[in-house]
Amino acid sequence: MANITTISNLACSHNGANQTTRIFKYSFFALLLAYLTFIGQVNLPSAHYFLDAVAMRDTGITISTVFSWSLRGLFSLFCVAMDHVEGPLQYLIVNFYCHLIGDHFPLNPSLMQIPNTVFSFVTTIFAYLLGRKLHSYKMGYCCAIAFALSPWLIACMRVPWYFNTLSNLLQFAILYFYVSFMIDPTSKLHKIAAPVSLSLYFLTGVDWPIFLIAFALMVVMSTRLTDVLRNIYNIFPLFIVMIHIAWLIFLFIGDDNYGHSILVHPFRLSLGYYFAPIRHILGFTISGWGLQAFLATGALLLYINRERKRLLHRGVTQCILLSMTVWFALAGFSIVKTSLNPQYVYVVGVPTAFLAGMGLAKMKRILVLALIAIMVSSQFLLLSLYKERAPYFTNYFPEGQDGRHVMAAAGFLIENRPDLLTDDKTAFLPRNIAPNVSQYARGQHRTVIMPQNFPELRHRIGFGSGTDILLNFVDAYQKEGTIQADWLILDSNLFSKNAPAREFWLRLRNDPGIQWISAFRESSGNILYIGEVKKGKWPSIKEIPFYDTELLSATYEKRYDRISFLKRNISYLPHY
Numbered sequence: 001m002a003n004i005t006t007i008s009n010l011a012c013s014h015n016g017a018n019q020t021t022r023i024f025k026y027s028f029f030a031l032l033l034a035y036l037t038f039i040g041q042v043n044l045p046s047a048h049y050f051l052d053a054v055a056m057r058d059t060g061i062t063i064s065t066v067f068s069w070s071l072r073g074l075f076s077l078f079c080v081a082m083d084h085v086e087g088p089l090q091y092l093i094v095n096f097y098c099h100l101i102g103d104h105f106p107l108n109p110s111l112m113q114i115p116n117t118v119f120s121f122v123t124t125i126f127a128y129l130l131g132r133k134l135h136s137y138k139m140g141y142c143c144a145i146a147f148a149l150s151p152w153l154i155a156c157m158r159v160p161w162y163f164n165t166l167s168n169l170l171q172f173a174i175l176y177f178y179v180s181f182m183i184d185p186t187s188k189l190h191k192i193a194a195p196v197s198l199s200l201y202f203l204t205g206v207d208w209p210i211f212l213i214a215f216a217l218m219v220v221m222s223t224r225l226t227d228v229l230r231n232i233y234n235i236f237p238l239f240i241v242m243i244h245i246a247w248l249i250f251l252f253i254g255d256d257n258y259g260h261s262i263l264v265h266p267f268r269l270s271l272g273y274y275f276a277p278i279r280h281i282l283g284f285t286i287s288g289w290g291l292q293a294f295l296a297t298g299a300l301l302l303y304i305n306r307e308r309k310r311l312l313h314r315g316v317t318q319c320i321l322l323s324m325t326v327w328f329a330l331a332g333f334s335i336v337k338t339s340l341n342p343q344y345v346y347v348v349g350v351p352t353a354f355l356a357g358m359g360l361a362k363m364k365r366i367l368v369l370a371l372i373a374i375m376v377s378s379q380f381l382l383l384s385l386y387k388e389r390a391p392y393f394t395n396y397f398p399e400g401q402d403g404r405h406v407m408a409a410a411g412f413l414i415e416n417r418p419d420l421l422t423d424d425k426t427a428f429l430p431r432n433i434a435p436n437v438s439q440y441a442r443g444q445h446r447t448v449i450m451p452q453n454f455p456e457l458r459h460r461i462g463f464g465s466g467t468d469i470l471l472n473f474v475d476a477y478q479k480e481g482t483i484q485a486d487w488l489i490l491d492s493n494l495f496s497k498n499a500p501a502r503e504f505w506l507r508l509r510n511d512p513g514i515q516w517i518s519a520f521r522e523s524s525g526n527i528l529y530i531g532e533v534k535k536g537k538w539p540s541i542k543e544i545p546f547y548d549t550e551l552l553s554a555t556y557e558k559r560y561d562r563i564s565f566l567k568r569n570i571s572y573l574p575h576y
Helices: 002-041 051-059 071-082 088-101 114-134 137-148 151-157 163-183 188-201 208-221 225-229 232-253 265-271 278-289 291-307 316-338 342-361 365-388 404-416 433-441 467-480 502-509 549-559
Strands: 426-431 446-451 487-491 514-521 527-533
Touching: 002 114, 002 137, 002 151, 051 088, 051 433, 071 088, 088 163, 114 137, 114 151, 114 163, 114 316, 114 342, 137 342, 137 365, 151 163, 151 278, 151 342, 151 365, 163 188, 163 208, 163 225, 163 316, 163 342, 188 232, 208 225, 208 265, 208 316, 278 291, 278 316, 278 342, 291 316, 291 342, 291 365, 316 342, 404 433, 404 514, 404 527, 404 549, 426 433, 433 446, 433 487, 433 527, 446 467, 467 502, 487 502, 514 549
Parallel strands: 426 446, 426 487
Antiparallel strands: 487 527, 514 527
């Protein structure tokens, strides 16, 4: 009787422990989801402020012009999706998401970033599962925390493109499912899920070369290479790879831009970059890699010191640690070499989070909590820097602008000057803000889109019109005073003290041959000017009438910020 009572008590104790573990796990991930939602939404502008962001949003409406259930329509969709430099999967997701919400909600920054929050949250779940399977519950939680609190994640979550967070989600999923399959090759779920997740990654992997080196190393070093290779479901990734090869051949034979193929683009991208100055590298490392880089490096060195005799063993844990080490080193060198944008740290996001989580798992609870507090503080510091437009972040995250003047100017053109939006007119638009107005207005007009530093550098950096078009425009104005456009939009940022080509923009602003017809001021003080090129001498820009930004932007949101309006005239819009 006593034995029965003891067994019963042990069972109850075990069930109680399981219940406590479940409550902690659900509470942990609920808190993580709430936190990721907050940092993805706080201080977002009302309108997309970056031309790349607007162009990415607009890829979400091209499907309406090419998709039909006919063979020709499906082929058109396939060609447009394959032509996307960041992979067809992102393109299809953006299209599906925009069509899902676009007739009910505006396609603004707050709604366009939501998939990034979802992908980031699901990534933390896979990070937890991988850490738990290889070591312990504690390491699982630590890996999830290290990923969710990564500094670079703030930059990637707050934009309307998804390849960064989507790539990390698929990488963690691939590792988890293949590790699970190698541990238990009889599992039908893992046998299917592993190659399927790899197939999806091949549809979005702009950073695939480094990842595949690490992944191949993990599989080759394992004792399950034969099981992995004999998996009949490898037909899925093989089929996707064959499509990419066929597409590359199709582009090459057609003398098209095959350099943008997903099989070529990653190499072309990395080979074209340069070694950045030390100050950029330091700023990039702090704002992108953060404390996790030091934790990962420390954990790796500690593990090598303690386990150096067992490092060449072919167990699953050793194999994945070796692959993570190679990945961490190769991708780390790559991003330090480029050092242009904190978002690029996503290429090393998975090994950094895994190794940092491994380091955290070895520490005492009080130290873990202290380090978590530092990571959270770092993310909030970066959020404030983005908001205040600190110099290092200005080019990428000018969130001091709310963007309502963009919607107001677009509303003005649609309702007051539709004659400027016809196909016989040409607009001159220095990026980023002026082209955004054009995107929002959805006219049929031709555009000359110029990077703001082009008049000084004389070569194009970033998206814009063809170099010959831009050179002709600048030369015609500087040598002859001729403006090769019917109307133009300038913003006051072009005239600031440290602005590139400031003298060129000041001359254009003060040109008496431009009739300035409207101006829009936003809360940050930035001003948009719309002018029409006309013969004669007109009053200076100081006499331009200011319109009610709030009223016109509210009108735009109500009438035009829906997919039913934005899908118009899609052929005139730039796409990625």
